[in-house]
Amino acid sequence: MITISFNTDSNMPLYQQIYNYIKKEILSGRLSHPEKLPSARSLAANLQVSRSTVDTAYSQLVAEGYIDAREKRGYFVNPITHTQNFTPSRDPLPVSSHSLEQSCTFPYDFDPDAVDTVHFPYSVWKSIGKNQLDDPHNFISGNPLGDRGLRQAIAAYLYGSRGVICTPDNIIVGSGLDYLLQMVCVLFGRNAIVAMEDPGYRSARQILTANGYHLHNIPLTHGEFDVQALRRSSASICYVTPSHQFPLGSVLSISHRQSLLDWASEKEGRYIIEDDHDSEFRYKGKPIPALQSLDQNQKVIYIGTFSKAVSPAIRTGYMVLPSALMSRYRESCSGYACPVPRISQAILTEFIQQGYFEKHLNRMRKLYKGKHDTMLEELHIHFPDDLLHISADNAGLYMIIHYHGSLSDGEILGRAEKNGIRLRPLKGYYANLPASYQPAYLLGFASLDEIQIRDGVALLAEHVLI
Amino acid sequence: MITISFNTDSNMPLYQQIYNYIKKEILSGRLSHPEKLPSARSLAANLQVSRSTVDTAYSQLVAEGYIDAREKRGYFVNPITHTQNFTPSRDPLPVSSHSLEQSCTFPYDFDPDAVDTVHFPYSVWKSIGKNQLDDPHNFISGNPLGDRGLRQAIAAYLYGSRGVICTPDNIIVGSGLDYLLQMVCVLFGRNAIVAMEDPGYRSARQILTANGYHLHNIPLTHGEFDVQALRRSSASICYVTPSHQFPLGSVLSISHRQSLLDWASEKEGRYIIEDDHDSEFRYKGKPIPALQSLDQNQKVIYIGTFSKAVSPAIRTGYMVLPSALMSRYRESCSGYACPVPRISQAILTEFIQQGYFEKHLNRMRKLYKGKHDTMLEELHIHFPDDLLHISADNAGLYMIIHYHGSLSDGEILGRAEKNGIRLRPLKGYYANLPASYQPAYLLGFASLDEIQIRDGVALLAEHVLI
Numbered sequence: 001m002i003t004i005s006f007n008t009d010s011n012m013p014l015y016q017q018i019y020n021y022i023k024k025e026i027l028s029g030r031l032s033h034p035e036k037l038p039s040a041r042s043l044a045a046n047l048q049v050s051r052s053t054v055d056t057a058y059s060q061l062v063a064e065g066y067i068d069a070r071e072k073r074g075y076f077v078n079p080i081t082h083t084q085n086f087t088p089s090r091d092p093l094p095v096s097s098h099s100l101e102q103s104c105t106f107p108y109d110f111d112p113d114a115v116d117t118v119h120f121p122y123s124v125w126k127s128i129g130k131n132q133l134d135d136p137h138n139f140i141s142g143n144p145l146g147d148r149g150l151r152q153a154i155a156a157y158l159y160g161s162r163g164v165i166c167t168p169d170n171i172i173v174g175s176g177l178d179y180l181l182q183m184v185c186v187l188f189g190r191n192a193i194v195a196m197e198d199p200g201y202r203s204a205r206q207i208l209t210a211n212g213y214h215l216h217n218i219p220l221t222h223g224e225f226d227v228q229a230l231r232r233s234s235a236s237i238c239y240v241t242p243s244h245q246f247p248l249g250s251v252l253s254i255s256h257r258q259s260l261l262d263w264a265s266e267k268e269g270r271y272i273i274e275d276d277h278d279s280e281f282r283y284k285g286k287p288i289p290a291l292q293s294l295d296q297n298q299k300v301i302y303i304g305t306f307s308k309a310v311s312p313a314i315r316t317g318y319m320v321l322p323s324a325l326m327s328r329y330r331e332s333c334s335g336y337a338c339p340v341p342r343i344s345q346a347i348l349t350e351f352i353q354q355g356y357f358e359k360h361l362n363r364m365r366k367l368y369k370g371k372h373d374t375m376l377e378e379l380h381i382h383f384p385d386d387l388l389h390i391s392a393d394n395a396g397l398y399m400i401i402h403y404h405g406s407l408s409d410g411e412i413l414g415r416a417e418k419n420g421i422r423l424r425p426l427k428g429y430y431a432n433l434p435a436s437y438q439p440a441y442l443l444g445f446a447s448l449d450e451i452q453i454r455d456g457v458a459l460l461a462e463h464v465l466i
Numbered sequence: 467m468i469t470i471s472f473n474t475d476s477n478m479p480l481y482q483q484i485y486n487y488i489k490k491e492i493l494s495g496r497l498s499h500p501e502k503l504p505s506a507r508s509l510a511a512n513l514q515v516s517r518s519t520v521d522t523a524y525s526q527l528v529a530e531g532y533i534d535a536r537e538k539r540g541y542f543v544n545p546i547t548h549t550q551n552f553t554p555s556r557d558p559l560p561v562s563s564h565s566l567e568q569s570c571t572f573p574y575d576f577d578p579d580a581v582d583t584v585h586f587p588y589s590v591w592k593s594i595g596k597n598q599l600d601d602p603h604n605f606i607s608g609n610p611l612g613d614r615g616l617r618q619a620i621a622a623y624l625y626g627s628r629g630v631i632c633t634p635d636n637i638i639v640g641s642g643l644d645y646l647l648q649m650v651c652v653l654f655g656r657n658a659i660v661a662m663e664d665p666g667y668r669s670a671r672q673i674l675t676a677n678g679y680h681l682h683n684i685p686l687t688h689g690e691f692d693v694q695a696l697r698r699s700s701a702s703i704c705y706v707t708p709s710h711q712f713p714l715g716s717v718l719s720i721s722h723r724q725s726l727l728d729w730a731s732e733k734e735g736r737y738i739i740e741d742d743h744d745s746e747f748r749y750k751g752k753p754i755p756a757l758q759s760l761d762q763n764q765k766v767i768y769i770g771t772f773s774k775a776v777s778p779a780i781r782t783g784y785m786v787l788p789s790a791l792m793s794r795y796r797e798s799c800s801g802y803a804c805p806v807p808r809i810s811q812a813i814l815t816e817f818i819q820q821g822y823f824e825k826h827l828n829r830m831r832k833l834y835k836g837k838h839d840t841m842l843e844e845l846h847i848h849f850p851d852d853l854l855h856i857s858a859d860n861a862g863l864y865m866i867i868h869y870h871g872s873l874s875d876g877e878i879l880g881r882a883e884k885n886g887i888r889l890r891p892l893k894g895y896y897a898n899l900p901a902s903y904q905p906a907y908l909l910g911f912a913s914l915d916e917i918q919i920r921d922g923v924a925l926l927a928e929h930v931l932i
Contacts, residue, residue: 019751019752056751060752063717063750063754064717064719065718065720065721065722078720079721113607120602120605122602122605126599129595129596130592130595130599136586136588138779139583139586139777139780140779141579141580142779175641175803175805175806176805178801178802179645179805182648182802186648202801203800203801205801206798207802209798210652210799212655212656251529251531253531254532254544254546255531255545255546258546284525284529285523285525312803313604313605313608313807313808313809314807315804315805315806315807332676333676334669335668335669335670335671336644336645336648337641337778337781339641339642339781339806340781341779341782341806341807341810343780343810344807344809
């Protein structure tokens with residue numbers, strides 16, 4: 001006999017109240033296998049509800065396996081083992097508003113990864129976006145490699161501005177270096193032996209490590225990648241930033257580029273991952289052509305993103321794969337869709353095709369050069385050469401200051417924080433810190449205006465790096 | 467002596483023509499180490515260009531390592547080895563408009579993965595989108611786990627509709643099952659032993675295989691996952707679709723859920739991946755609560771997406787991690803950013819928070835039920851029960867037809883194609899096809915209207931499954 005006191009104030013439908021009640025009875029053991037439930041008709045009469053209300057509750061219990069329907073015999077409780085306690089003991093939605101992810105803001109954050117978002121042509125982006133939102137095609141699944149139009153636009157841009165030799169058919173659109181490098185790890189599998197520059201890009205090192213590779217860290221001697229050290233290692237894959245070494249800022253010379261390509265060509269299965277992270281921005285001469293543009297043997301995996309040239313928030317990047325790897329991708333990675341929403345791809349495609357991207361790049365090159373020059377000037381005004389040496393200038397969105405005074409790294413960071421300045425120590429980018437390391441910091445200028453740069457450098461000189 | 471005939475018709479700046487010329491001379495070996503270049507002043511005079519034009523060309527050559535600047539001595543050609551041929555031999559941008567990715571369209575595509583995009587509330591989505599495009603914050607890098615507002619909205623939705631116990635702090639936003647499963651593979655590393663349902667979701671199998679796992683395929687006996695077979699395997703990770711098995715459509719019963727949770731609890735390091743792919747849509751009773759809602763021992767990784775409820779084109783999904791795995795993620799996956807663009811996150815957040823998501827779901831549940839009922843009805847009208855058996859109905863966006871006639875699978879697919887019908891054979895979802903397998907097909911109804919469903923089923927009956 002089942003008696004349920006319905007909660008008539010509740011919004012919960014009656015069938016669900018019946019379902020909940022019987023489920024609770026079964027889970028608590030008060031109703032147990034092989035007990036027979038009352039027929040739907042008699043329970044409906046008993047509870048004074050409609051027959052279909054009970055039917056719905058019973059089918060739900062059948063669907064979830066609590067009870068069994070036997071033709072012409074009725075409903076029976078199934079055997080349930082009670083090893084698990086079914087009352088949720090955890091508070092489902094704690095009200096704490098604080099989380100581990102809170103970040104402080106500094107008035108002077110010399111963030112080397114930041115970009116200038118003030119001068120982005122929002123009005124253009126918005127009007128393209130609004131048009132694209134009108135197109136229902138942007139709500140239908142797209143090509144797993146990325147929309148062809150976008151890949152065409154990227155191929156044309158890469159060939160024109162970076163000398164990269166590619167077709168839309170060997171480009172894969174992804175959400176950023178992190179995603180693309182992850183896919184490279186999937187392509188190479190568990191047994192690859194991977195080398196990378198030291199110092200180098202932290203996220204790349206973390207991703208390669210998270211994938212279980214024991215990294216060979218190849219030291220940069222006087223800013224140059226040591227191809228001989230790579231040769232002595234057993235690595236078959238090598239991650240480099242040849243056009244603007246991150247973080248040291250050096251350019252891999254043509255002879256080193258050749259040696260690196262030679263190394264890759266000498267053995268089957270060797271590949272170079274070229275991370276061409278911020279090569280859009282050089283303030284002296286024209287951009288250095290990509291290493292990939294010199295590659296005659298399909299040995300370079302070229303990765304680039306729109307993170308610096310547009311914004312990291314749009315999460316769009318691309319990689320150019322040698323044909324052997326492209327075939328491997330098509331074969332073994334068919335389970336992966338392109339992670340960039342179609343609407344985002346459509347906006348970016350139009351932004352490039354209509355020439356806004358190039359215009360924006362040219363404008364930002366000038367603006368960043370202005371910020372770069374201001375920072376350099378202010379550093380020279382405020383610091384004597386023997387206290388502060390500057391490197392990694394003339395390109396990208398940051399420079400490096402090397403401190404030769406008496407304060408320790410810890411003292412400097414403490415003083416900086418006290419003065420509202422956030423500094424990124426160079427040592428954070430090393431896997432193996434050289435014995436000769438002296439305190440040095442990356443100073444990003446992209447997200448600061450010229451007044452902030454002036455004031456920030458002055459503060460550094462007066463209160464921090466003394 | 468360097469003589470360059472400038473191309474005055476070209477848009478190429480003079481400095482670049484000088485740079486190109488000298489680079490070519492060096493690469494061809496006509497200028498070689500340790501030759502000295504003319505001084506910038508004399509070359510400028512000689513070529514009748516400004517001194518700064520030559521300076522720019524020279525600095526570029528220095529930056530790329532072709533030449534070396536020695537203080538007070540001038541510019542010297544660096545040693546370059548000529549093992550690589552530097553003239554690009556490949557056509558950079560072939561004009562072929564055909565690619566491997568071309569897909570044909572069928573008038574009657576019973577795609578089980580498609581969704582209804584006709585009834586999506588574009589006007590609402592667009593107006594939210596247009597407002598969000600006005601907010602420059604959407605161009606600044608966001609939280610690597612996904613924006614907190616979105617994670618809060620997801621936590622509330624999951625608790626309310628699926629019984630999932632979670633907080634914003636153990637939710638990770640990603641671009642879809644493919645991305646999230648990939649991150650799970652990264653978390654578990656190389657040595658995990660993984661089991662999954664057979665038949666099962668093809669992309670999941672491809673991703674697990676692409677990550678180098680040798681899968682234990684656990685057969686579904688009469689549609690039920692065989693926990694005993696899982697126990698006999700050495701697997702520590704198990705991927706399942708408990709609320710609506712893909713593709714068979716069965717619901718994992720409560721006793722099997724308990725056994726599965728027991729299995730996971732018995733050994734450290736065992737985990738269940740619950741892919742809750744389309745559980746928003748059930749046409750009888752209410753949605754089956756998630757397996758995760760029964761888990762008291764933090765053993766279930768819950769993965770869901772907005773692909774079915776909104777559209778796969780928005781590439782947004784989420785996973786709920788047990789706390790031990792969440793800590794592991796925070797430690798070892800700090801190199802990964804959230805792949806969903808911030809603007810997409812912002813639009814979706816507002817769409818959920820303002821109640822549009824729930825409204826849309828309720829509407830689509832009715833619409834899909836209509837299409838589902840039409841398909842079922844038409845199948846019953848056109849086919850005798852002994853020729854065609856129907857399963858996997860009453861939930862999701864497709865059903866399965868099992869054919870008991872005399873045609874072979876190949877004959878059926880050939881006839882279907884000839885009649886403009888695209889069918890997905892059930893056998894494509896099996897790793898190991900059972901000996902008893904009979905031709906069966908997934909019939910999706912989501913993207914077809916009722917007339918297309920009627921006509922398509924009639925065509926199937928008249929010309930294909932005879």
